[in-house]
Amino acid sequence: MRIIGLILIALLSLTSVTSTAQAAKVTVVVNGQTITDYDINQRALFMRLERRGKSNSDRRKLAEEELIDEALKTAEARRLGFEANEKAVDQAYTRIAINAKLSVAKLNTILTAAGVQSKTLKDRLRAQYAWQAVVSNVLRQKVKISDLDLDLAAKEKLGETTTxxxxxxxxxxxxxxxxxxxxxxxxxxxxxxxxxxxxxxxxxxxxxxxxxxxxxxxxxxxxxxxxxxxxxxxxxxxxxxxxxxxxxxxxxxxxxxxxxAEDLTFVKNKLRNDVGTEKLETEADAYLEKLRKEASIERR
Missing domain, CATH: 3.10.50.40 (Chitinase A; domain 3)
Incomplete structure (x- = not known):
């Protein structure tokens, strides 16, 4: 998981970064939801930990687009009646610390040293949970996989390598x-x-x-x-x-x-999962693109 990787990187090359609290200047408004310059700066610093982006300006552009997507995702989840479970978000945050062999306090310290508030990571997790709810409850039913196609693919796979x-x-x-x-x-x-x-x-x-x-x-x-x-x-x-x-x-x-193996069940199940995941991702990307086209996105 990318987030765990960034924590390990931070442990190896921890440098103190002073985070200057900026005025909450509104930079983007997405369907009435504001994204401030401070939000973008925080996400850009987080991306720096992830080793994403070639430069600070590149990271700010990526951060802005990512925050716009997350605003659309959380708003759509809320419209459909899916609210992020704050307890689940806190548990996910704790799991990140545990998987990196850290305490939550140590994770907070590492993020703070990089100029990143824990809220930045939690906001990202919250958006992920919201979007997962939309994908699972709305989009999954659109993914249809033909059993005949799976049979043919499974037989072909058995022919490529004996299982x-x-x-x-x-x-x-x-x-x-x-x-x-x-x-x-x-x-x-x-x-x-x-x-x-x-x-x-x-x-x-x-x-x-x-x-x-x-x-x-x-x-x-x-x-x-x-x-x-x-x-x-x-x-x-x-x-x-x-x-x-x-x-x-x-x-x-x-x-x-x-x-x-003569029974294709296991091979078909794996193929169904792989193909289903790929189709679901395609559906999710198309759904998000539709939300973007229909949204009111004002850049200031």
Whole structure:
């Protein structure tokens, strides 16, 4: 997510920027809603953190257009009866801090050091929530995807690259055992070396501290991360993947059963999601463009 990236950048190259409170000079009026020079300056400073725009003047132009779009989005959401949930906005703001491994107070400090008020980020989140409501409730119903087209696309995709159905067992070396990722990976590699099939996976795990084994059941290639799917495609039944670092430890996947996929359901679901997202974005762009054409936008 772009916002998380900007926080990490700020941490690495934090420089104090003095934000001068400017007079609230109205620069743009969108259907009666004002956008001030201060609003534009704040958004431009925020874009600077995101590394958007080639220059300050370029960022101000981008900021002005973005704020006009957001004014249209929030007004349309309000017209349709969708109000931004302030609690949800606050929670999203908190998640940004958590994902960047920061406290909310530290996030506020970083933004302030860059001359950006927390309100600027929250206003952006508020507009995003409002527009998501419009897209989900108004535009999604306009997106029609033919099952026949999906069938043809799924068969073509299967023809391009063979996909598989698996019965998988996960072996996880938990980080709760202490020690470094390196040491847990070394233990996982030792386990892998001695692995002799799914039937003995649990028994073998008893020789290691905090090694958990659980059956994942059926998984289709499209339900796995691409690097994992690519590795498993090359392995035979009874084999186990190389250790990978995950959120709660070091993970390996053992193949208990494997067969070439004949069921197109998983492939179709992924295609439906990809195609649907693309069509929805097109509908949303067209809807926003229509709002712009019909709007009263006065630049001062």
């Amino acid at each position: 598989y159905d698996y019965m998988l067992t996960e072996v996880l070396f938990l980080d709760s055992a202490g020690g470094s990722v390196k040491s847990r990976t070394a233990q996982a590699n030792q386990y892998r070396k001695n692995f002799n099939g799914c039937d003995s996976a649990v028994e073998l795990s008893l020789s290691y501290r905090d090694a958990a084994v659980r059956k994942l059941g059926r998984r289709h290639s499209t339900q796995l991360a691409e690097p994992v799917a690519a590795e498993l495609a090359k392995l035979s039944v009874g084999s186990i993947s190389k250790p990978r670092t995950v959120a709660n430890g070091v993970q390996m996947l053992a193949i208990c059963q494997k067969s070439a």
